[in-house]
Amino acid sequence: MLNAPVIIAAALLYLGLLFAVAWWGDKRADQGRSLIASSTIYALSMAVYCTTWTFYGSVGRAAVSGIGFLPIYLGPTLVMALGWFVLLKMIRTAKANRITSIADFISSRYGKSHLLGGLVTVIAVVGIVPYIALQLKAVSGSVNLLLHYPEIVMPGRSTTLPVFADVSFYIALILAAFTIVFGTRHLDATERHEGMVAAIALESGVKLAAFLAVGVFVTYGLYDGFADIFQRVAADDGLRRLTTADPSGHGYTGWFSLTLLAGLAILFLPRQFQIAVVENVGEAHLKRAIWLFPLYLFLINIFVLPIALGGLLHFSGQEVDADTFVLTLPMAQRQEWLTLLVFIGGLSAATGMVIVETIALSTMVCNDLVMPILLRLRGAALAEAKDLSRLLLGIRRGAILAILLLGYLYFRLAGEAYALVAIGLISFSAVAQFAPAMIGGMYWRGGTREGALAGLCAGFLVWGYTLLLPSFAKSGWLVADFLTQGPFGLALLRPQQLFGLLGLDEISHCLFWSFFANIGAYVVVSILRPPTAAEASQATLFVDALKHTRPVGAALWRGRAEVGDLLALAGRFLGPQRAEAAFTGYARSHGGVAVDALEADAELVHFAESLLAGAIGSASARVMVASVAKEEPLSLAEVMNILDEASQLRRYSRELERKSGELEAATRELKAANERLQELDHLKDDIMSSVTHELRTPLTSIRALSELLRDDPMLPLADRKRFFSLILLESERLSRLINQTLDLAKIESGNADWLGSEVDLKGIIEQSVEATNQLFQEKGARIELDLPAEAPLIRADPDRLIQVLLNLLSNAVKFLPPFGGCVRLTLRTGADGLEVSVTDNGPGIRPEDQQVIFEKFRQVGDSMTEKPAGTGLGLPISRRIIEHFGGRLWVESAPGEGATFRFFLPFAQAGAAKESAPA
């Protein structure tokens, strides 16, 4: 089944699928329904980190160095934990300044320098193009392997084929086409490619699935699980050393260097910067990706060792390259579908890397290499052109094609040479040279343009001398003496034992010397002079990127410009329609005026500049804007003043925020107090009207009776006597009412005098019963006492308790039936207090009235027909009193069955009564 047409058809079908996904993703992006707005997709697209160097190469490395391949994935895991700070800062900075590549990032940070951007671009291209070549080699190698199926023939020098018969040449062309279609569809100020990212995420899924499939097949199909493989390895003297930490004998330094290198690569590889920073849809996606991406790395590495060891065991004695085990193990077992899946997985790993890396490099080449040169050489001609967006797109497309063809050329030239095989780590070491300028730029304000230039140059040169040139020498392109004797026989300058440094592996050696030169030059040159105005202002934008209130770029520009000029300028690079749309959007967000009516202030100039920066890089954008706007250069002192002002403003605004928070809290409290007051006021009105109403009733009868007595001197004596006693009764009622109202008011306002002493509740009950005896006798009613022989003392005010009891007893009497009335009074000692109940056999209280009777001036009963029998204050006062001593008073009753008033007084709280009764 596995023959050339099938393989080619599968590859083409798969690439077609990618085209479809990318097209769909772009379409969804145009509709505003982003396909990639999820942290899972974001994390998957980050897995473009795993190239064929992972897919095929990890097994190859593991077959030589055991677990030594792992730091390449541990480093990124560690750095992702810091991604919370570092990546977030890069994303914020890039978004705020429309930075679209790592070259632009560095150039923009150090005062928008063309020279720096160009240098970074050169380093990136030199470091990465061989890496692209490696991907092409891997794909071509896997195709050649498959073409010989079912035999396993190691690809010798496939480059002997003519170019037009070489599969990888066509793959390079197809990838160029794909990248051009989805990477340079239009000039976008943010330089984002949603369709491409969707395709990359899909590819990451495919390569993980393929690798896991082959891992499971080898571990559980070919062998009997992990333990089986490791047991066989342990039995093999040649292989046993692979299970130690350091089979190649470099010590742990190599392990550390690799971790560091990979950790830096995850931040500074152009493709990682493109995916993680430029293509980031929303900062929120970063959060989950911080652990999802390491999880991906973990999963894709689980089966590396079993495959490597399994392959070594399986092909023991045969000439099979460990780099091909992933493919050759399924082939050897005649697993055609699995083989095809692995091939597709490897294709995914290669194409994903090539596409993203080429887009990132082409943006750099266009914005930081070609545009500056064009501006310098043909500035006048460019100034006249109406629409340069086609030229820009052309440059990018050309750059993509050129980079891919360069990669292919390198692959043809290098072939099986060491310079290609070892390029993974050589590439990582090259991009690691960006680290000092990048990290320093993000966290240190003192870095200057010259410092960054010096650091990058020094690091790049040392890298070239200690790593790249030796790799050429090992490939036989340079005389071997260069390595062993040093240049011109100068032993001290031997590239891999520079100044006689021994005992390090080549990567650690290069890392040490290049960082020594890079960081040293960066810091030393930077501190030779203070930053200029432009550097200081950019430094603030970068270093303070995560602060909530930071000075915007607009604050650091002063000059004059015309809206028309800016619009025309943007139109020339972005295309007139896009520029018009962007300016209209800006106008809408600034008060909805028309574009013509906009004021060409610093903010608009900044807007235009950042718009251009997205398309042509920040350094070129500054040059172009300066060509139409008359900028008055700010001196360093002025910049510092503005920045100081900004930081002072920041301080003031923080102060203000705090103050306004306090004010808000105070307002809330005031509002609550006011509401409470209003409520009380309302209550007071209610009480006043009730009180006056209650007072009027007895007063009216007193007045009426007095009038009768005055006006009718002939009134019989018996009537007079009756009237006088009525007047007396009503006056008593009146004074009782007034006393109780005053009493309640005192209790409620917390001004009542409370005595506190140890009280014998039993004695008090007996005293109260004694006092009400007369009442009972008048009504012809009985009172039954059910008291314990001895009751514990309780802390309370005895007079108040008597008041409560008298109230309850007189209430009970009032409602007793005319005959056979009986009141039962009990005292119970509970675990935590005393309970007293007064039960009558009167008419009872309806459930709906049981709360009402505790309200002021509320008497139950038909007030129209029955004369109120009390003041309506007795129960509320009683309840307040009991509550004051920490107890409660309630009623239990059913209509027709009498009523029971109960109160409970706790032992514990009796003394610690609330000082003020609840208002």
Add this chain to the structure above:
Amino acid sequence: MHRRILTGERLVAAFLCGCVLFNYPLLSLFDRGAELFGVPLLYAYVFAAWAGLIMAIAWVIERRIES
């Protein structure tokens, strides 16, 4: 605000912890040719520590998202 600062500190702690776990000298403690469930102790240690670190980071992040 308070929570956010803690999240950052926890992640830095995870980073530092990982730096120690995956380097000399801790690594050398497990490089002794012993086995755990048939898997060389070194492999078992590195992968277990790796998984543990990822879980710790996930825990820190997800707690923050929920709250």
